[in-house]
Amino acid sequence: MTATSPTTDPAIAPDRGPDHSGGLGALRTDRGNLPLDRLHVRADITGLVSRVELTQDFVNVHDAALEATYVFPLPDRAAVTGMRMVAADRVVEAKLAERGAAREEYDRAIAAGRRASIAEQERPDVFTMRVGNIVAGERVSVTLTLAGPLPQEDGAATFRFPLVVAPRYVPGAPLPGPAVGDGHAPDTDAVPDASRISPPVLLAGFPNPLRLSIDVGIDPAGLPLAAVRSSLHTVVEEDGRLRVRPGERADRDFVLRLAYGDPDGAPAASLVTVPDAEGDEGTFQLTVLPPAVTDRPRPRDVVLLLDRSGSMQGWKMVAARRAAARIVDTLGAADRFAVLAFDHVVEGVDTLPAGLVAATDRHRFRAVEHLAGVRARGGTELLEPLQRGLGLLAADEPGRDRVLVLVTDGQVGNEDQILREAAAGLTDVRVHTVGVDRAVNAGFLGRLAAAGAGRCELVESEDRLDEAMATIHRRIGAPLVTGLAAAAEGLDVVAGSLVPGRLPDLFPGVPYVVAGRYRGTPTGGITLSGTTRDDRAWSAAARARPGGTAALTAIWARARLRDLEDRYASSTTDDPATLERTIVETSLRFGVLCRFTAHLAVDSRVVAEGGPDHRIVQPVEPVSGWEPPAGPLAVGRLTPLSPAAGAPAFVRQSASEGSVRAARGATPLAAPSPVPPAPPAAGPAAAGAVDGPAALAAREARRLRDLAGRPAHERREALDDLGSRLAALADDGPLRDLAEALRPEAVRGRPLDELLADVLRVLDAVAAGSAAGSAPRRDRRRSFWRRT
Structure with a gap:
């Protein structure tokens, strides 16, 4: 195995020392650092499946008990299957329970002085961990176990592990009443849980607040493995495992690409089965390799949406403009297109007629010339341009493919609203998403592409752009096979169990994967059939054979829960209460965390009479590659529950005047996000803060x-x-x-x-x-x- 790493780039691997220039401000505590002391990721990759243990270590350096809250990301397709809490000599295995009941039990345990932790899902890729009654001088470790698939395209598999939740744009009017979380963004009518997905952000240059370690073992499981590339972190090989060098910051995704080749004689289709440990059911997975491309794509109507919002500032805007221009350049004379750039306003190319225009050399040149002048600004109002783009593609003309391509970092908080209000227009339009960021919102972009039966491509650096654009060019053409249906014979498929729920089309270079549940003994197989883009019948068949791993069932359950959660968010015909019951039942039956359940660990020992004296929301790192915004940054929030508890002090330096102001207690500050936090608390605690x-x-x-x-x-x-x-x-x-x-x-x-x-x-x-x-x-x- 050959492992390669990126050349050290100051923008990717910033100076690990403190910023002695003063900067925009700092966070200090009287008695030490923030509660989250260490993140450890141990991953084992077997073939195209990853198993991960994520350990979060919380340390209390204060004199009184505290409760720590941490908002963190996980791979959006990974199944969280377990949790355990370790403190002193005690190990507590978590249970999976309905979310409301788990919260109530957690609150009772904390009030009674018992140590407890709870993990909750906010988005497919955003989670919250709360650990309560960490006593003075104590270390509490919480470990989550995950299993997930490695997507494979053109012979390369990708293991992506996100490490930071980037600031997300939150539209809508603020809601009255108490917030539902401790983040800086107010809850709004468009994002009712904005305060749960907007953790405070550390000042740029703040000394490394936690120790990060990532340790990956790779077993090709019979697949030929040529090389492994790490695109954003420097890795070293030790004892047959890959490790990230010490001192790295949790400010960008960890991305490994594994160059797998197809083994000699690999079948065009395979169907593996895994029986349950109990009962007469099991899980199957059908994998079909795409056929060779032998014909030209049909004429296309393409609408390109380019995000130019403030979060795209810097290298992302450069990469996004290049990506958009490359997409325009790939269009042929028979195609038609439109380009819309958006922030909080939507603008077309002013030198082109409105609507779809023929992709002539002149029109493409004017579009590319316009794209070269696009600059980042404003907020990410994505719903309006998405609806306008779908409107341009509404006319159904025979013989033409309708395609919408979105180039963005996806940093929006109103994902459910967008999917719900755009759902009607997505049914007959193919939607491809291109995510450009080092901490991209992969969960949302994947959901949107799946709803539009398209593909999601992620670009984490300019170096990766040219490689990604080659595959994007192939994907935005007409797919190889459409109208796919799966028919089983000799395999009793459980009704409604197929995932994805809406079968996608078959694209060049992308293995087609469908999973589901079966009853009894599998004696037959599955045939996948559809129509090629030159209107010929196509089919591929595979017979069932044992050979899958137990992780396959958890991965299927996660995919099934994602489909159900997306229906819950976007459907206008399903009964929400019925869907919620189905989601909870599926989650509890298969032991996989979802938005309506939570992992809860409660120690039976009372360690802090009266509960915690402090509550601290752990700030997250500024995202690597983001341009620093004007004005002060969010550095975190600590709410002292006892005036004598010795709370940390926050110190902020004004960017314009250089004056240093300090405030004790709860002092939320502004964040590097298009949406501001709640204003500073009134009263003596905030005196002189602004x-x-x-x-x-x-x-x-x-x-x-x-x-x-x-x-x-x-x-x-x-x-x-x-x-x-x-x-x-x-x-x-x-x-x-x-x-x-x-x-x-x-x-x-x-x-x-x-x-x-x-x-x-x-x-x-x-x-x-x-x-x-x-x-x-x-x-x-x-x-x-x-x-x-």
């Missing part, structure tokens, strides 16, 4: 006036930034009202000069003290929420 409204307004007015004479797009971007800063820094009152008035949906269509004049009038009035009064704070938190 500028007064008059000074703040005067400074922002000066910034706007300094832009006089600058291009319109720069002044528009300055207003977008102003709205985010005011929402982060201003309490209720005129400045908070101004922040609301500057939301993208509120200013859409207003003349720029008129808008600037109105904004300056408000800022000048507040700076002069005539409008500096503060209205009572609005309570933006709400009651417990379970369903997105």
